[in-house]
Amino acid sequence: MDVDVPPIPASYDAFRERLKAFIAAHKPTLHWKPRAGLRVPDDPEDVAALRKWVRSLHDAGFSVPVYGLGTRDPFEARIINEELGRTRIPSILGNPLVGGAIAEFGTEQQRDTYLPAIPTGAHIWTQLFSEPNAGSDLSSLTTRARLDGDRYVVNGQKVWSTWAQFADYGYLLARTGTEAGPAGITAFILDMRSPGVTARPLREMTGTTDFNEVFLDEVEIPADNVLGPVGGGWRVASRSLTQERGGLGGGGGDPIRDLVDLARQRMIGGRPAIDDSAVRQDIARLAARHRIQRYLGHSVATKAASGTITAWDAPVTKIWFSELNLELAEYALALQGPRGTLVEGEEWACDDGRWQDAFLYARAFTIAGGTNEIMRNLIGERGLGLPRQERPS
Amino acid sequence: MNFAYGEDQELLRSTTRRFLESTHPIDTVRIRLETPDTLDRPTWSEGTKLGWTAMLVAEEHGGGSVTDQPLVDMAALAEELGRQLYPGPVLPTNVVADAIGRAGSEDQRHEHLGPIARGESVATWCLSGDGTTDVGAVDVRLTPVGTGRVRLDGVARFVHDAHVCDLLLVTAIGDAGLSLVIVPADTSGVSSRLLRTIDLTRRFAEVRFDGVEVATAMIVGETGRAGSLVERALQIATVLQSAEAVGAAEHLLERTVQYTKDRLQFGRAIGGFQSVKHRLADLLVQLEAARAAARYAALAVADDRPDRDEAVAVAGSFVRDACAYLAGEALQIHGGIGFTWDHDVHLFVRRAKADQALYGEPSWHRERLTSIMEEREVRI
Numbered sequence: 001m002d003v004d005v006p007p008i009p010a011s012y013d014a015f016r017e018r019l020k021a022f023i024a025a026h027k028p029t030l031h032w033k034p035r036a037g038l039r040v041p042d043d044p045e046d047v048a049a050l051r052k053w054v055r056s057l058h059d060a061g062f063s064v065p066v067y068g069l070g071t072r073d074p075f076e077a078r079i080i081n082e083e084l085g086r087t088r089i090p091s092i093l094g095n096p097l098v099g100g101a102i103a104e105f106g107t108e109q110q111r112d113t114y115l116p117a118i119p120t121g122a123h124i125w126t127q128l129f130s131e132p133n134a135g136s137d138l139s140s141l142t143t144r145a146r147l148d149g150d151r152y153v154v155n156g157q158k159v160w161s162t163w164a165q166f167a168d169y170g171y172l173l174a175r176t177g178t179e180a181g182p183a184g185i186t187a188f189i190l191d192m193r194s195p196g197v198t199a200r201p202l203r204e205m206t207g208t209t210d211f212n213e214v215f216l217d218e219v220e221i222p223a224d225n226v227l228g229p230v231g232g233g234w235r236v237a238s239r240s241l242t243q244e245r246g247g248l249g250g251g252g253g254d255p256i257r258d259l260v261d262l263a264r265q266r267m268i269g270g271r272p273a274i275d276d277s278a279v280r281q282d283i284a285r286l287a288a289r290h291r292i293q294r295y296l297g298h299s300v301a302t303k304a305a306s307g308t309i310t311a312w313d314a315p316v317t318k319i320w321f322s323e324l325n326l327e328l329a330e331y332a333l334a335l336q337g338p339r340g341t342l343v344e345g346e347e348w349a350c351d352d353g354r355w356q357d358a359f360l361y362a363r364a365f366t367i368a369g370g371t372n373e374i375m376r377n378l379i380g381e382r383g384l385g386l387p388r389q390e391r392p393s
Numbered sequence: 394m395n396f397a398y399g400e401d402q403e404l405l406r407s408t409t410r411r412f413l414e415s416t417h418p419i420d421t422v423r424i425r426l427e428t429p430d431t432l433d434r435p436t437w438s439e440g441t442k443l444g445w446t447a448m449l450v451a452e453e454h455g456g457g458s459v460t461d462q463p464l465v466d467m468a469a470l471a472e473e474l475g476r477q478l479y480p481g482p483v484l485p486t487n488v489v490a491d492a493i494g495r496a497g498s499e500d501q502r503h504e505h506l507g508p509i510a511r512g513e514s515v516a517t518w519c520l521s522g523d524g525t526t527d528v529g530a531v532d533v534r535l536t537p538v539g540t541g542r543v544r545l546d547g548v549a550r551f552v553h554d555a556h557v558c559d560l561l562l563v564t565a566i567g568d569a570g571l572s573l574v575i576v577p578a579d580t581s582g583v584s585s586r587l588l589r590t591i592d593l594t595r596r597f598a599e600v601r602f603d604g605v606e607v608a609t610a611m612i613v614g615e616t617g618r619a620g621s622l623v624e625r626a627l628q629i630a631t632v633l634q635s636a637e638a639v640g641a642a643e644h645l646l647e648r649t650v651q652y653t654k655d656r657l658q659f660g661r662a663i664g665g666f667q668s669v670k671h672r673l674a675d676l677l678v679q680l681e682a683a684r685a686a687a688r689y690a691a692l693a694v695a696d697d698r699p700d701r702d703e704a705v706a707v708a709g710s711f712v713r714d715a716c717a718y719l720a721g722e723a724l725q726i727h728g729g730i731g732f733t734w735d736h737d738v739h740l741f742v743r744r745a746k747a748d749q750a751l752y753g754e755p756s757w758h759r760e761r762l763t764s765i766m767e768e769r770e771v772r773i
Contacts, residue, residue, distance in 0.1 A: 001465050001692050003396050260766050274767065277760070284759030287766050288686070288710040291703065295685035298396035305394065315674075316681050379677055380670035384650045387665030 003298045008075045016079045019062055023087060028053045033344075034088045036354070037361045038095075040163050040210045042201075047093075047124075047166045054093055054121030057084075063119040064091050066099055070119050094124035094163040097240045098171040101187065105228035105236050110189065114169070126167035126199075128158040128190065128214055129237060136374050138173075139182040139234060143216060145174035147223070152176070152188070154196075154219040160368065164199040164212035167192045171240075172221075173233050182234035187227040194219050206360045241370060242314050255328050256287045262335045262350065273335060286331060289324045296320060312383030315375035322365035322372060329359035396688070401459040402469040409443050409470055413477040419737055422478050426593050431480035432515065432557045441512030445470060445483050449491040449629075454506035456490070464629065468636040468691035475640030478594045478744055482517045482554040484633045488626045489516035489562040492573055496614035496622050501575060505560065516560040518626065519549030519600055526627060526753045528571070533602050535567035535574065535616075541609050543567075543616075545574065545582075545602040551751055555598035556585045562613070563602070569617025573626075580605055592747035594740055628694050628705045630752040635687035635712040638748050642680055642716040645741045649673065649723040656728075669726060676719050683715040703765050709758030717745040 450456020
């Protein structure tokens with residue numbers, strides 16, 4: 001048994017140095033403040049600057065490897081992820097999840113057209129899955145695509161689409177058949193500049209606009225843009241959702257060290273909170289769960305390498321990560337006491353309101369990508385083989 | 394990266410699983426519930442042939458592991474022993490074998506390790522007077538008497554199967570500090586009394602030492618310098634106890650899931666009700682987390698990884714609490730049948746409750762874990 005990842009050989013130092021120099025020379029200055037989570041700038045100028053940045057990374061051979069694109073050298077890939085991660089500036093634009101779907105289900109022409117444009121920043125993608133009345137019950141979606149000659153005509157409304165306000169393409173699920181439920185759903189590649197597409201940024205509880213509502217009014221899509229088989233969209237989407245859930249977690253830094261620092265600064269009864277035994281017990285509970293998140297990561301990586309991933313691995317990981325992420329932020333706020341109410345822009349706030357934003361945004365992780373309640377259904381039904389939820393007829 | 398048991402370790406597990414399922418299933422544990430002697434020597438003897446007491450003993454002394462990570466091999470076995478709520482003192486015997494192998498004199502290793510590995514000598518560990526890990530709780534006093542002899546006076550409690558063991562490894566406190574002393578159980582002045590505990594599957598004893606005299610040569614390592622040895626013993630105990638707890642929890646969850654598929658109420662299997670299904674899903678999450686923590690701790694101690702102390706503190710903080718929670722929820726999901734004496738679920742609940750209290754409480758591990766996060770020095 002081991003969890004060892006081979007150390008990066010010294011011969012890669014030159015590569016890292018080149019990348020660092022590149023970052024120093026080309027890193028864009030943004031009006032927007034990058035925050036924790038999958039966040040989107042609100043200024044089109046920033047988006048233009050980011051496109052330029054991603055393009056320059058790609059041209060210099062430093063783009064983040066996703067879905068078989070970019071460097072195939074695992075050491076270079078690690079160095080790129082480490083160094084770009086440190087910048088806290090997005091180096092993939094849009095929701096790249098479609099890349100996996102196109103790689104697996106796309107035609108040769110779709111693969112050639114769309115895959116290379118993701119790592120260059122030329123194509124920003126958004127996902128058009130959820131609807132106002134189809135959230136957890138995604139397969140009840142009602143956006144309809146009607147075949148009309150060699151094109152489909154689409155009507156409906158989508159929501160929770162990250163990056164849609166700046167996206168070039170949408171990964172759309174719409175109903176082509178008359179059957180209810182998963183059977184009649186087809187996946188499409190939608191040109192977001194088509195007439196009839198309106199993306200309206202949705203302001204969330206964080207105060208930022210990371211998601212959108214998207215209205216589709218008599219939108220025409222060429223029949224060639226069907227992704228996967230007609231009527232097979234549910235399978236395409238399920239694979240993407242599994243990838244999405246499995247991809248959560250990790251991230252740089254050690255939030256436990258940050259909690260310890262907060263507890264050193266906070267005074268309770270004339271002494272630092274870190275000397276209070278109740279605080280010490282609380283921090284340890286979170287620390288244990290945080291380290292276990294890493295160990296679960298080792299376990300998932302091992303299964304992925306041996307092809308033994310199960311349907312419940314991603315849901316287990318998603319629940320573990322998202323609930324811990326929320327509780328870490330809640331505890332950080334509690335440690336700050338009254339100061340914990342202060343947010344970004346207030347000079348007396350801790351770390352410019354980082355924890356307050358993390359606390360508010362944490363619900364994106366417990367809800368998005370399938371709510372944790374849906375995750376529990378998946379674990380119960382697919383993992384434990386319990387009877388399926390009955391659908392009222 | 395391969396964070397899973399290897400083929401040899403899986404084989405080790407399946408052999409022990411088949412053996413215990415056929416010769417010592419939980420029904421057998423149940424038959425012995427109301428007898429004081431839960432150590433069934435023939436089963437012990439057969440078990441030692443499967444390696445239960447040999448993994449942490451070097452080959453030259455008659456032991457041997459299946460991989461170059463003996464403690465991981467042992468953790469794999471411990472999961473199976475936990476699965477069947479095996480009553481015998483496999484955990485403390487391994488702790489004793491490890492301590493003697495690590496710090497014992499040539500004579501001590503030669504005399505004790507072979508018999509332990511072969512199952513002829515059953516050993517257990519006397520930690521402290523109240524079962525806690527506080528240094529101040531070590532009650533057995535060590536005093537020199539004449540040349541080459543020491544005397545032990547005091548009491549140790551929560552000593553697993555002390556009343557039927559052959560060999561005791563006694564944690565004692567003297568003017569120079571902590572010592573570990575090998576004491577044959579039949580030495581004059583040693584007496585034991587069974588404690589009535591909540592755990593019906595295992596027996597724990599109070600052991601009294603009244604003017605027990607042994608040769609200085611029975612001290613393992615240097616007199617008064619056993620602090621790090623005790624620390625190591627606690628790490629081994631935490632690893633094995635965590636693995637046992639995970640094995641038991643895994644078995645109990647399987648049985649509980651099956652029960653909710655079979656049990657019909659309101660015309661449906663109760664496992665189809667979301668209130669039950671989500672609870673079971675949460676238990677699987679807890680079990681997966683506990684398993685990852687237990688296995689990582691085994692790996693970290695086996696390989697002496699830089700984060701060894703952290704990994705042990707994580708396992709000690711989390712695993713037994715999670716498994717005890719799982720057992721309680723499993724009982725609740727069983728409903729009325731789970732409240733009966735004849736159903737096994739209370740045996741799991743009781744054992745999990747005892748696990749939480751012994752060989753270092755979770756709160757003690759949490760205190761240490763925070764100290765590690767602060768990068769403070771952690772000492773026993």
